[in-house]
Every structure is written in structure tokens, then in C-alpha cells.
Amino acid sequence: MSKYWSQIVRELEPYVPGEQPKNQHFIKLNTNENPYPPSPRVIAAIKAATDSSLRRYPDPNCDDLKHSIAKYHDLDHDQVFVGNGSDEVLALAFISFFKQQEPILFPDITYSFYIVYCRFFEIACERIPLTGDFDISLSDYERPNGGIIFANPNAPTGKLLTLDEIEALLKQNRDSVVIVDEAYIDFGGESAVALIGDFPNLLVIHTLSKSRSLAGLRVGAAMGPVELIDGLERAKNSFNSYPLDRLALVGAVEALRDSEYFRSTCKKVIQTREWTAAELTKLSFEMVPSTANFIFVKHPRIPAETLFSQLREQNILVRYFDKPRINEFLRVTIGTDEDMQTFVQALSRMVN
Amino acid sequence: MSKYWSQIVRELEPYVPGEQPKNQHFIKLNTNENPYPPSPRVIAAIKAATDSSLRRYPDPNCDDLKHSIAKYHDLDHDQVFVGNGSDEVLALAFISFFKQQEPILFPDITYSFYIVYCRFFEIACERIPLTGDFDISLSDYERPNGGIIFANPNAPTGKLLTLDEIEALLKQNRDSVVIVDEAYIDFGGESAVALIGDFPNLLVIHTLSKSRSLAGLRVGAAMGPVELIDGLERAKNSFNSYPLDRLALVGAVEALRDSEYFRSTCKKVIQTREWTAAELTKLSFEMVPSTANFIFVKHPRIPAETLFSQLREQNILVRYFDKPRINEFLRVTIGTDEDMQTFVQALSRMVN
Numbered sequence: 198m199s200k201y202w203s204q205i206v207r208e209l210e211p212y213v214p215g216e217q218p219k220n221q222h223f224i225k226l227n228t229n230e231n232p233y234p235p236s237p238r239v240i241a242a243i244k245a246a247t248d249s250s251l252r253r254y255p256d257p258n259c260d261d262l263k264h265s266i267a268k269y270h271d272l273d274h275d276q277v278f279v280g281n282g283s284d285e286v287l288a289l290a291f292i293s294f295f296k297q298q299e300p301i302l303f304p305d306i307t308y309s310f311y312i313v314y315c316r317f318f319e320i321a322c323e324r325i326p327l328t329g330d331f332d333i334s335l336s337d338y339e340r341p342n343g344g345i346i347f348a349n350p351n352a353p354t355g356k357l358l359t360l361d362e363i364e365a366l367l368k369q370n371r372d373s374v375v376i377v378d379e380a381y382i383d384f385g386g387e388s389a390v391a392l393i394g395d396f397p398n399l400l401v402i403h404t405l406s407k408s409r410s411l412a413g414l415r416v417g418a419a420m421g422p423v424e425l426i427d428g429l430e431r432a433k434n435s436f437n438s439y440p441l442d443r444l445a446l447v448g449a450v451e452a453l454r455d456s457e458y459f460r461s462t463c464k465k466v467i468q469t470r471e472w473t474a475a476e477l478t479k480l481s482f483e484m485v486p487s488t489a490n491f492i493f494v495k496h497p498r499i500p501a502e503t504l505f506s507q508l509r510e511q512n513i514l515v516r517y518f519d520k521p522r523i524n525e526f527l528r529v530t531i532g533t534d535e536d537m538q539t540f541v542q543a544l545s546r547m548v549n
Numbered sequence: 550m551s552k553y554w555s556q557i558v559r560e561l562e563p564y565v566p567g568e569q570p571k572n573q574h575f576i577k578l579n580t581n582e583n584p585y586p587p588s589p590r591v592i593a594a595i596k597a598a599t600d601s602s603l604r605r606y607p608d609p610n611c612d613d614l615k616h617s618i619a620k621y622h623d624l625d626h627d628q629v630f631v632g633n634g635s636d637e638v639l640a641l642a643f644i645s646f647f648k649q650q651e652p653i654l655f656p657d658i659t660y661s662f663y664i665v666y667c668r669f670f671e672i673a674c675e676r677i678p679l680t681g682d683f684d685i686s687l688s689d690y691e692r693p694n695g696g697i698i699f700a701n702p703n704a705p706t707g708k709l710l711t712l713d714e715i716e717a718l719l720k721q722n723r724d725s726v727v728i729v730d731e732a733y734i735d736f737g738g739e740s741a742v743a744l745i746g747d748f749p750n751l752l753v754i755h756t757l758s759k760s761r762s763l764a765g766l767r768v769g770a771a772m773g774p775v776e777l778i779d780g781l782e783r784a785k786n787s788f789n790s791y792p793l794d795r796l797a798l799v800g801a802v803e804a805l806r807d808s809e810y811f812r813s814t815c816k817k818v819i820q821t822r823e824w825t826a827a828e829l830t831k832l833s834f835e836m837v838p839s840t841a842n843f844i845f846v847k848h849p850r851i852p853a854e855t856l857f858s859q860l861r862e863q864n865i866l867v868r869y870f871d872k873p874r875i876n877e878f879l880r881v882t883i884g885t886d887e888d889m890q891t892f893v894q895a896l897s898r899m900v901n
């Protein structure tokens with residue numbers, strides 16, 4: 198604590214990202230990274246762009262990337278906003294739309310950055326408990342609010358809401374912005390981007406960190422009606438005019454173009470997830486049905502924290518959250534087939 | 550305007566960056582980019598790092614880069630903060646230290662993003678007029694304040710305060726944070742980093758966009774006492790955990806290492822600046838003595854706006870600010886010798 202800090206900074210409780218170990222001998226199943234590398238076309242495009250042009254500022258409007266995203270989702274260019282990872286996009290969305298009289302609503306168990314943004318921007322919030330089965334009960338959101346946000350599929354549970362459920366919520370909630378954070382949507386869910394034309398208050402957030410294998414490049418996007426995108430642009434140009442560097446822009450554009458590679462790696466992750474889930478069921482693990490690139494599992498007998506530590510000793514990193522309601526679970530990112538075989542074997546020794 | 554926008558976003562007046570034309574036939578003297586490419590070692594390091602590791606998140610703490618910057622400036626690692634360009638670093642510094650009861654102080658003519666941050670974070674400010682000669686009169690800052698910020702050398706004037714002057718200010722002003730924004734310091738000024746050990750309230754901001762030829766990579770830094778750096782880390786981890794991507798981190802580290810290249814390109818820019826200033830003096834231009842990589846010039850007869858338009862017609866871009874007190878001036882980035890010869894020849898035809 199310093200006497201020079203503003204009151205806001207004194208009261209922050211910053212987000213704590215998953216461990217990024219410096220040495221490479223871990224099987225890293227703790228931060229939901231994709232086990233497959235980015236498309237070879239992405240690597241080639243970045244290398245080709247690594248030249249003297251780095252002395253120049255990037256395009257502050259990121260037009261090429263917006264066009265690529267718009268084309269992929271069949272949207273207009275001005276329905277797309279991009280930022281330095283979906284975390285920055287979310288932060289700007291919070292100040293642009295959620296700083297209102299009424300509190301915003303989000304699940305008690307969800308991406309833990311949401312509450313951090315609320316403190317940072319002094320936004321009131323109410324956390325709505327998930328059901329005992331970790332379901333988002335949308336009728337609980339039918340109350341006055343300054344905005345609604347949820348991750349779909351949710352994190353760290355992996356549970357999905359259907360498009361019909363989201364549409365029903367939007368029909369009930371027309372006076373505040375609804376943000377659907379689809380970081381994991383490509384691993385089995387249906388995107389709410391399809392609803393953008395019908396609702397002036399819907400914003401959908403994507404990231405290239407998971408399904409596009411580009412966590413290291415920091416690219417996120419928001420898609421929604423032009424008026425909401427305009428609001429985000431105003432906020433962005435009051436914070437940082439050039440959030441995406443030249444190489445991130447080039448790499449992201451190429452990642453969007455290589456749909457074939459993208460689909461094949463997503464398919465592999467889904468297959469490995471289903472195999473892993475089946476194997477863990479054989480070992481008596483209980484789990485939430487996942488449509489993400491991770492699974493959320495507990496063992497009926499051995500505490501999650503114990504398993505977490507024992508796995509770490511065997512150089513396998515998973516994520517354990519020491520928080521009410523979820524401290525019996527491990528969140529396990531889906532790795533390669535080989536990673537998951539090693540993981541299942543390790544667990545097998547621990548529980549038998 | 551949208552009914553979904555927060556009040557803050559309605560009232561913003563976003564920053565407007567200099568034009569970044571899509572086609573390449575301009576001599577681009579409008580955004581203070583370095584005319585020389587980044588060090589070849591930077592290019593090589595980035596290419597070498599462009600591989601499958603992009604699927605993984607970058608180091609959220611940016612330790613390697615902090616070590617490199619600390620080493621260059623003879624600081625400790627924990628006296629350095631890094632961000633997505635100095636614009637992001639400045640934004641986080643504003644919320645961390647400047648959101649106070651008293652208004653912050655900065656010059657009426659300076660980097661135009663400062664007032665934008667104040668609106669974004671709802672920070673009260675007073676703009677202190679420069680003298681008629683565009684000097685910062687430091688005695689004007691001896692009043693209760695929530696913080697003080699100035700660019701040194703100042704923008705868009707290029708005028709420098711000496712280290713003695715800054716030290717005198719710091720001795721007078723111990724209860725609020727003083728930020729010295731040294732984006733252009735490497736082109737002839739003396740850095741206030743030397744004073745960090747003596748003042749617990751001094752923060753110095755640097756960027757790799759100008760003197761390190763890396764505007765396209767988006768890397769900025771703050772240097773100061775550990776307590777101030779801690780405050781910035783808290784804010785950063787409440788906004789975006791991974792603001793620097795893997796390639797930016799690698800490139801920035803290598804740029805810091807190649808001091809020889811850095812010194813030689815800075816020297817060339819300074820030489821070209823002095824040549825250009827001498828030539829423009831021959832053409833009767835008046836100018837502010839510059840220690841930056843740009844000059845701020847006016848012609849006694851021909852309006853700056855006219856010169857700006859005529860230069861643009863000849864594919865030479867410079868910066869014109871249509872604002873009180875400075876609308877008689879052009880801000881001209883120092884390019885290569887060849888760029889500046891073309892520029893001087895073009896002006897010569899216009900004024901003769």
C-alpha cells in the first residue's frame with residue numbers, strides 16, 4: 198500500500214491468471230490453451246511481416262482483421278470490434294455499457310475476471326447463484342439490471358446454454374446490454390452471433406486464444422450492432438489507440454482465413470475430450486458435461502486439492518480453485534491424446 | 550449515441566491518432582516514427598520465436614523484458630512496469646495515481662491524450678498555459694494538486710526541461726505523483742530515471758515506438774519506486790493480464806540489448822534534425838529548438854494549414870493541429886536524409 202495510490206487501486210483485488218511455468222517439462226493442462234500449434238499459414242504470415250515495417254504504427258482501426266472476422270461470421274465490417282485479447286475487449290465493454298445505475302448481473306460461478314472489472318470501474322453487481330447442477334437459471338435474471346454477462350459455455354464448468362435459451366432471455370431483457378462471452382464456443386456450442394441482427398443490445402465476445410491456438414498473440418473481438426461497436430471504439434480510443442501490433446494483426450487475419458485447419462484442430466480437441474471424459478468416468482470421477490476445451494471433474498473420495506498437488510509432483514499442471522462450491526473440482530484443459538493418456542494414467546494410480 | 554452507452558462513454562472525446570495511410574507512396578513525417586528499421590537482431594529474434602509456442606499465453610509478468618529494461622537503466626527489476634505501448638502504461642498510471650480529490654496539472658499544450666484519459670477515468674485536471682515561448686514554467690505547478698504530468702521533451706513543441714529543473718519541481722511537490730513522459734528523451738535529452746532513487750513519487754514513462762524503431766510492436770514502460778510499480782501492476786491485473794504478446798516481448802528484449810544500433814540510429818536522426826532545422830531557417834521558417842525526433846515550425850507568411858495541404862498533394866504527410874496557439878505550426882517528424890531533402894525542396898518551392 199502506498200499513500201500515492203488512488204482509492205480505486207487500494208481496493209482492487211486483481212485477477213490471478215493460471216501459472217505459466219518457465220521450464221517446459223510440464224504437461225500444461227491449467228490455462229485452457231490449445232494443444233495444437235497455430236495454423237502453419239499463421240506462422241508463415243507473421244514471419245513474412247517481420248520486417249522494417251515494424252518501425253511504423255499498426256493500423257489503429259484494424260480494418261483487415263475486422264473484415265476477416267466479419268466475413269467469417271457473415272457480418273458487416275462495422276459490427277466487429279477487436280482488442281488486445283478478449284480480456285481487454287471485456288474491460289472496455291464493462292465501462293462502455295455496464296457503468297449504470299442498476300447493478301449488473303452475472304453467475305456466482307463464472308470467469309473470475311468479471312468481478313475484477315466491476316471493482317476497477319466501480320460498477321455495482323449482483324452475482325446470481327448457479328443451480329446445484331451448475332446451471333444458469335435464466336429466469337433469475339428477469340429483474341432490473343444495468344447489464345447481464347455470462348460465459349457460454351460457462352467457465353470453469355463447461356456447461357452450455359442453447360441459442361433458444363439465450364433468445365428467450367434477450368426477449369425479456371431489452372433495456373440493458375447482454376454480453377455473451379463465447380471464449381469456448383467453438384468446441385461444441387452454437388454461437389449467439391446468429392442473434393445479433395435481432396437484438397440491439399446483444400454483444401458477443403470471441404477470442405483467438407483457445408480455438409485458434411493463438412493465446413500468445415493476444416487477439417479478441419466483440420461482435421454486435423453498430424451502435425454498441427461504436428461505443429467500444431470510443432472507449433478504446435480513450436485508452437489506447439493501437440492495442441494490436443502489426444504481427445498480431447497479420448497472424449489473426451491468417452488464422453481466420455484457414456478455416457480448414459481450425460475445424461480439424463477443434464474436432465481433435467472434442468474427440469480427445471470425449472475420450473478423456475469416458476476414461477475418467479471409468480475411474481469413478483464425476484463431471485459436468487462439457488462443450489469447452491476443458492473438463493470440470495471431481496472424485497467422490499479424494500479431495501481435488503490433493504489430486505492437484507499429486508499431479509503437480511508428476512509435472513502435470515491442472516487448475517484448482519480454492520473457492521466455495523467449486524473447491525471439490527479440478528478444471529482440466531484438454532491436451533493432445535498423448536497428454537491425456539499420461540494424465541489418465543497418473544490419476545488411475547492415485548485413485549486405485 | 551446509443552441508449553445503451555454509459556454516461557462516461559457518451560461524454561468522451563476520444564484521441565485522434567495521426568493518419569496511417571494504406572498506400573505506401575507517402576513520405577510519412579506525421580506520426581514521429583523512426584525512419585530507420587528496428588535492429589536486425591530484433592527481426593531475427595522475432596522470426597525465431599514465431600513457432601508453435603504461440604499457442605501458449607505469454608509471461609503475464611513480462612520478467613525478461615523488465616530485466617532488460619532494468620539492466621539498461623541500472624534499476625532493479627521491480628522498479629519497471631511494462632505495457633501495450635506507453636499509451637496503455639499512461640492510462641493505467643492515470644487511474645492508479647491521478648484519481649484524487651485535487652485536480653491534476655499538465656501543460657495546455659502537450660500530448661493530447663492526457664485530457665482524454667482524464668475524461669475516461671473522471672479525473673479533474675487544470676491545464677497550465679505554456680509561456681509565450683512554449684516553455685513549461687514550473688513555478689506555475691506549485692499549487693495543491695492530485696498529480697503532475699508533462700512530456701519531456703514536450704510534444705508537439707520538442708522543448709526540453711533540464712534535470713535540474715525537474716529536480717527542483719520534485720523537491721517542491723512531494724505529496725502527489727509526478728509523471729515525466731519521456732517518449733522522445735533519447736533524441737537529445739537527459740532522462741529523469743537518474744532521479745528515481747531520490748523521490749518516492751517520480752514515475753518516468755518510456756516507449757520503444759520512437760528511438761527503438763518499434764511503433765509497430767506496441768511496447769511501453771514505466772520506471773519508478775517499487776510502490777508505484779506495484780500500484781500499476783494492481784491496475785494492470787484488473788484490466789488485462791497479458792497485454793504484451795510473445796513476439797512483442799521477444800522483440801523488445803532484443804531491442805534493449807542492441808545498444809550500439811540504437812545509439813547509431815538516434816545519432817543519425819539528431820544529425821538530420823539539425824540539418825533540416827538549418828535548411829528551414831534559410832527558408833525563413835521559425836522554429837522551436839527541438840530535442841525530439843520532430844521539429845515544430847512556422848512560416849512568417851504562409852499559413853501552416855496551407856503548407857500542410859500543399860505538402861500532402863506532393864505525397865508528404867506532416868501533422869497539423871487545428872487548435873488555439875499551435876495552429877500556425879506544423880509538426881514535422883525527422884525522416885531519412887533523403888526524405889528531408891525532398892521535404893526541404895518541396896517547401897522551398899512553396900515559400901519562394
